[in-house]
Amino acid sequence: MENATLLKNIAVSPPLAKIYQRLGFRKATSQISSKTQKETDRIIAQAASLISLSGSFLRLSINDNSSGKILLAGDVTFQSKKLSVFLRNCKEAVLMGATAGDEIMEAIKEKSAHGDLQAAVIYDATASEMADAALDWIMEYINQLIRRERKTLLPRRFSAGYADFDLSNQKIIHQILALEKIGVQITSECILLPEKSVTALTGICG
Numbered sequence: 001m002e003n004a005t006l007l008k009n010i011a012v013s014p015p016l017a018k019i020y021q022r023l024g025f026r027k028a029t030s031q032i033s034s035k036t037q038k039e040t041d042r043i044i045a046q047a048a049s050l051i052s053l054s055g056s057f058l059r060l061s062i063n064d065n066s067s068g069k070i071l072l073a074g075d076v077t078f079q080s081k082k083l084s085v086f087l088r089n090c091k092e093a094v095l096m097g098a099t100a101g102d103e104i105m106e107a108i109k110e111k112s113a114h115g116d117l118q119a120a121v122i123y124d125a126t127a128s129e130m131a132d133a134a135l136d137w138i139m140e141y142i143n144q145l146i147r148r149e150r151k152t153l154l155p156r157r158f159s160a161g162y163a164d165f166d167l168s169n170q171k172i173i174h175q176i177l178a179l180e181k182i183g184v185q186i187t188s189e190c191i192l193l194p195e196k197s198v199t200a201l202t203g204i205c206g
Contacts, residue, residue, distance in 0.1 A: 001074030002058065004177045007141075010053035010098070012133045014044050014126055022125040043119050047126035052101035053134040054182040057142060059094050059204070062087060076176065080165040083201070086158050090203030094142060094153065097177045098134035099184045100127040100196035127196040135200055151206035159200045160190070173199045 023040075025032060032040075064071040065088065068081035072093055087093060104127045111120035135157065143153050161167035170190040177199070179186075185193045192199070 001060070001076075001176070004056045004058040004095075006178070006181055007055040007057070007138065008182070010055055010134045010137050012053065012130060012137050014048045015129050015133050016041070016044065018129045018132075019044055019122075019125050022129060023122065040122060043122040044126050046119075047104060047107070047123040048130065050101075050104045050107050050123075051127060051130050052103065053098060053130060053137075054101070055096065055098035055134050055138050056177040056179055056182060057094055057096040057138050058176055059092060059142070061092050062090060062203075065090075074176075076172065078165070078169055078172075080163070080169075082163040083158055083165045086154070086156075087201075087203045090154065090205055092151075092204035094202050094204060095173055095177055095199070096135055096138050096142075096157075096202070097173065097179050097182075097184065097197065097199040098131050098138065099179070099182055099192075099194055099198075100131045100134075102183065102194050104196060105194045131196045131198050135198060139202065146204060146206075149206070151204050154203045154205060157200035157202050159198070170199060173201075 060072040062072055065084055068079060068084050070078045070084055070087060104123060108120050108123045111123060139153055160169040160173060167190045171186060174186045184197045
């Protein structure tokens with residue numbers, strides 16, 4: 001099996017609309033004063049300065065996809081009827097992961113410990129959305145690589161713990177992507193650390 005491609009210093013801007021949505025604001029129904037928005041934007045920018053996005057991805061052939069069992073190159077096997085359907089028109093899969101790093105998690109703990117819950121919540125939302133945005137960035141990066149082959153990624157992602165794709169698969173993904181090389185560990189309960197770390201799969205069409 002080929003080694004995963006590691007990506008350091010992924011540069012994305014804070015996805016403000018998604019961060020505000022995570023914070024409970026709805027454009028159609030929520031009103032926010034200019035003063036509150038200015039302060040919230042300030043804290044988001046502060047959080048973003050503490051986030052160091054890194055990622056990893058690996059492209060693998062799908063050797064078999066039947067009866068809810070997906071066999072990838074390198075004898076990687078996943079059991080999931082939902083994932084099987086998701087990848088039904090694909091001959092290849094891409095595994096990917098990203099992390100917001102340790103510094104932002106320490107800052108969230110520090111803000112909480114000092115009773116600054118507003119900042120802690122905004123930091124948390126910013127880290128979550130920026131980690132997801134890093135996966136979007138990785139997908140766009142891969143799309144650029146495979147465009148010359150007249151191929152494209154599925155627009156959506158599928159993650160361990162969703163539907164019938166058991167969370168235990170996180171261990172396989174963590175190992176294959178060598179996520180420890182970008183500072184991501186995994187617990188015996190298959191939880192990624194730092195907390196604002198994410199993994200996913202998607203398929204390649206064409």
